Amino acid sequence: MKITSDPARVIELRDVVKTYAGRVPVHALQPVNLLVGKGESVAIVGPSGSGKSTLLNILGLLDTPTRGAYFLEGVDVTAADEVTRGAVRGQKFGFVFQSFHLLPHRTVAENVELAMMYARIPAVERRERTQNALETLGLIHRREADPRELSGGERQRTAIARAICLNPEVLFCDEPTGNLDSHNTGIVMDILADLHENGQTIVLVTHNLELAKLMRRTVSVRDGMVSERVNS
Structure with a gap:
């Protein structure tokens, strides 16, 4: 793998293209050049079908580009196989989705610990990290609750706690x-703002332009083409 000269660039896309094959190929992303620096907050916006979810999937190593190069902390991981990509995702990235993906019949604390179990983090450390995350997100009093008993906001905060317990780079x-x-x-946006203030790199996909303004930069995607602006 090739090393670049600037590992402070957590993620760098170089001329990334994504095309879905078919009778009529779908050009989901035109050549994209994008940097995400350490500690940045970046919003990705665009109408439905614009390519923003495709861009997020490539940034998060959930999908691969058709052409172009992906550098993570200066290392070219474009050609990494799925086992390597999965390991990188687990070590470097955290994910929070619109659907909370919490397991019923497991407590809030158990849901938060689950990803750490897959990462083979020792039990004592798992419990400590879970305690700290739930305290940070105002959920310590709900640690033994079933996720089905939670409000939507509490479920999303639980999902955020699960993600940040792995200390993700992004x-x-x-x-x-x-x-x-x-x-x-x-409440959720205040939590994300606090995480960013404490050095967390955040990439947010949203259709809400008011939320996007809370991020430092906004990346707009339309018809697979990307443009950027710095928010005031």
Whole structure:
């Protein structure tokens, strides 16, 4: 694998193209050049079908580009196989989705610990990290609750706790407030803002332009083409 000269660039896409094969090929992403620096907050916006989910999937190593190069902390991982990509995702990335993906019949604390179990983090450390995350997100009093007993906002905070317990280099959030009312949307966005203030790199996909303005940069995707602006 090739090393570049600037590992401070956590993610770098170089001329990335994504085309879905078929009788009529779908050009989901035109050549994209994009940098995500350590500690940045980046919003990805665009209408339905614009390519923003495709871009997120490539950034999160959930999908591979048809052409172009992907560098992670200066290392070219474009040609990495799925086993390697999965290991990198587990070590470097956290994911928060619109659907909370919490397991019923397991407590809040058990749901938070689950990803750490797969990462083979020792039990004592898992419990400590879970305790700290639930305290940070105001959920310590719900640690023994069944996720089905939680409000939508509490479920999303549980999902965020699960993601940050792995100390991810980048936290990817795909429409994390899409199922929430305005009150809980505000709570979740305040949490993301606090995480960013403490150095967390955040990439947020949202259709809400007001939420996008809370991020430092906005990447707009339309018809597979990307443009950027720095938010004031």
